[in-house]
Amino acid sequence: MSLVGVVVFPGSNCEHDVVRALGALGGRAELVWHAETDLSGVDAIVLPGGFAHGDYLRPGALARFSPVMGAVAAFAEAGGPVLGICNGFQVLTEAGLLPGALQKNRGLTFLCQPATLVVASTHSALTRAAHVGDELVVPINHFSGSYVCDDATYLSLVEHDQIVLRYRDNPNGSRGDIAGIANEAGNVVGLMPHPERALDTLLGSADGRVLLEGFLAAADDAAARADLVAAP
Amino acid sequence: MEYAVRVDVTLKRGIADPEGATIERALPALGFDSVHSVRTGKAFSLVVEADSEEGAREVAGSLATRLLSNPVIEDAAVSVAGVA
Numbered sequence: 001m002s003l004v005g006v007v008v009f010p011g012s013n014c015e016h017d018v019v020r021a022l023g024a025l026g027g028r029a030e031l032v033w034h035a036e037t038d039l040s041g042v043d044a045i046v047l048p049g050g051f052a053h054g055d056y057l058r059p060g061a062l063a064r065f066s067p068v069m070g071a072v073a074a075f076a077e078a079g080g081p082v083l084g085i086c087n088g089f090q091v092l093t094e095a096g097l098l099p100g101a102l103q104k105n106r107g108l109t110f111l112c113q114p115a116t117l118v119v120a121s122t123h124s125a126l127t128r129a130a131h132v133g134d135e136l137v138v139p140i141n142h143f144s145g146s147y148v149c150d151d152a153t154y155l156s157l158v159e160h161d162q163i164v165l166r167y168r169d170n171p172n173g174s175r176g177d178i179a180g181i182a183n184e185a186g187n188v189v190g191l192m193p194h195p196e197r198a199l200d201t202l203l204g205s206a207d208g209r210v211l212l213e214g215f216l217a218a219a220d221d222a223a224a225r226a227d228l229v230a231a232p
Numbered sequence: 233m234e235y236a237v238r239v240d241v242t243l244k245r246g247i248a249d250p251e252g253a254t255i256e257r258a259l260p261a262l263g264f265d266s267v268h269s270v271r272t273g274k275a276f277s278l279v280v281e282a283d284s285e286e287g288a289r290e291v292a293g294s295l296a297t298r299l300l301s302n303p304v305i306e307d308a309a310v311s312v313a314g315v316a
Contacts, residue, residue: 065299100304107250108251
């Protein structure tokens with residue numbers, strides 16, 4: 001069975017939720033400290049939510065220089081599935097593994113509420129099991145979640161089908177209602193909402209399942225590839 | 233030599249600045265009717281060891297681009313204030 005590595009930066013705080021969520025879906029996941037430089041044992045990587053390095057300077061700005069990020073970049077480059085959730089999405093943009101940036105929310109309020117997402121593309125390691133047009137209720141929990149990019153980047157995202165999730169009712173001012181994007185190949189995905197917190201209707205929504213199940217399937221595919229090794 | 237360097241990081245034109253907009257909305261209540269176009273940013277003060285002022289500017293410029301600012305949304309301006 002494939003193994004998902006969940007990176008723990010100093011200040012991450014959603015890593016256990018992600019490990020539990022993937023476990024509840026029948027996957028296998030373990031924590032990886034940010035000082036690790038060799039990720040050759042894992043088949044997929046998650047950068048979880050939280051406040052890596054205190055979010056000092058800008059969210060993700062210092063986490064980008066954590067020792068583990070060299071291996072994450074090499075793994076992403078080789079086509080391995082990499083998922084950044086919330087703060088993890090901010091880290092991926094700062095590291096240049098995804099285009100654009102995440103700015104303070106329009107209205108300057110910290111948002112902690114369910115958000116309705118519309119699946120815009122299934123060409124990604126996260127949305128591959130969903131269907132275009134599906135509406136998913138997934139919680140958001142962020143202060144800097146407003147996606148920004150220049151016109152050329154936005155057109156390129158649209159052209160290459162890289163916008164994977166959009167907000168139905170834009171809560172934070174994100175350009176194009178963007179909630180999540182992928183790289184051109186679809187193996188690196190970042191989103192502000194927290195699918196690991198939407199696993200059970202008893203807790204409000206089970207709509208995160210289809211996303212994480214898709215990601216686990218991508219991890220299984222990666223495990224079958226002998227050439228994929230997350231070493232720097 | 234040690235040079236005192238200041239790096240100002242500001243949002244690029246066209247990037248929304250909700251903090252600046254909020255500050256601007258508070259101005260009329262304080263009687264500052266003549267002030268507008270408020271933009272926020274960050275200022276860093278550094279001491280750089282270098283052989284020349286140009287050398288100090290170069291090091292600070294590289295630091296400003298790679299870490300202190302996010303070039304996707306921010307501009308960074310480096311000024312050397314003199315010998316520290």
